[in-house]
Amino acid sequence: MSAVRPTLDVRADFPVLREGPGAGERGLAYLDSAATSQKPDAVIDAMATFNRSSYGTVHRSVYKLAEHSTELFEGARTKAAELVSWEPETTIFTANATAAINLVAYTWARQNIGQGDQIVLTQMEHHSNIVPWQIVAAEKGATLRWLHVSEDGRISLEELDQVLAEGNVRLVAVTHVSNVLGTINPVAEVAARARAAGAVCLVDGSQAVPQMPVDLHEVGADFYAWTAHKALGPSGLGLLHGRRELLEAMPPFLGGGHMISQVGLESSTWAELPGKFEAGTSAITEAVGLGAAIDYLNDIGMDAVRAHEADLSAYALERLPEVEGLRVFGPAEAEARGGVISFEVEGIHPHDLAEICDRGGVCIRAGHHCAQPLMRELGVSATARASFHVYSGREDVDRLVESLHDARKVFAL
């Protein structure tokens, strides 16, 4: 076993880990952060305090309450933009990452993708970065092209080059970090190749922004989507960062209040960015919560968050194979991974593993993880998955391994 390294010790900031159902005396070993992250007191309190003492509408009214709300709401946008080195005006609040991707699918894609065009995806995409493009492709007569995932969970830039060389590729949509395999994809290389071929590149950063430093100028994508609830913030709020010239040329997505400049009887004109894409009242309290989550993450430092996740991944990769019949999916090296590990145990279905883990307060995910094309490529219908965040520790991995041994006993293996 490797020497114990100093890692984050912030578990006490997350009340659900000691108070949630099934916590027991040892607390929860919450290993499903790739699905959704837990919230620290700082986020819970910021949202409660805001609702109690500062809540008002944003961008609408002149009274102090509304002005204060607007400052906090726009402050959160600025924090979110700065977190990924982007500008606030081209940082759009959406309902979640799925809504952010659909925004692009319903506006940019419907204007720019036509009959015979190609949309390039990878086999490791989440359904949220697959289904919107299937809908667009069916409507426009475009073709979906799939980049293969290798045995060790990687995509090939050579295959991308080959597909791009065929021409007619209008969009390359790729996940930054796989929610199943943990693979950190070379998105900067993908985006550069896509742009050189005249295609637009959309990156799904849902699993990346919460756990590693992300600089969107380095990534170089045209669109980048992520979601607050995986980054210690609340559900109900996603983000879309886009290149200004694309966003300005795009038609609005949803029509309604706030997204207009002027409304006439027959037609209207659109608000400036980002308002043009934010019809209706946004998730105000949630934005305040996200602002608090970003402050919390910045206090830790995203480099430290990444180091912590990498340490836990390495530790899990070391300990999980102690369980007989266990097979890990994805890259073998922790450096190539985000803090998520999918695995199977021979003779026990992932659902049954998750059920037995739950008895020990160990929360893991079992299923297709909204990535059925990848499951088919892996030759399974489901996997078990453990994923980490700042509050996770090596003892959570120890408890997981303990539970997996228990499962083998229950199944008389």
Next chain:
Amino acid sequence: MDALYRDYILDHYKNPRNFGTLEPHDLEHHDHNPLCGDELGVHLITDDQGTITDLRFHGQGCAISQASASITSEELVGMKVDEIPDLSAEWVFELLGIPISPTRRKCALLSLKVMRGATGGDASWPE
């Protein structure tokens, strides 16, 4: 003794009865659990009186869904096709004889859902 993974449940999981395919067959249906991606299909052979004379399930799933298919299969052979749509979730749970939590309900009921689909009934999740 584990309350959920009882010996007979594990036995049916590891050695499922009436599993495989039947060619030719008279009736068939295939379905899946959208929550987890587990799949199950069934082939049925019936006689002139509409009695199920042979049956095979096929697919993959957790211990609960596989044991449910295996255990119910032993009851289903010999039943009339038109009896199947009236079988309830409770019928399955009683045969299984283990506590089924809300999160495992669909695991336990996938086999009956598939049977209802094969026999021309309502292929929605059994109540």
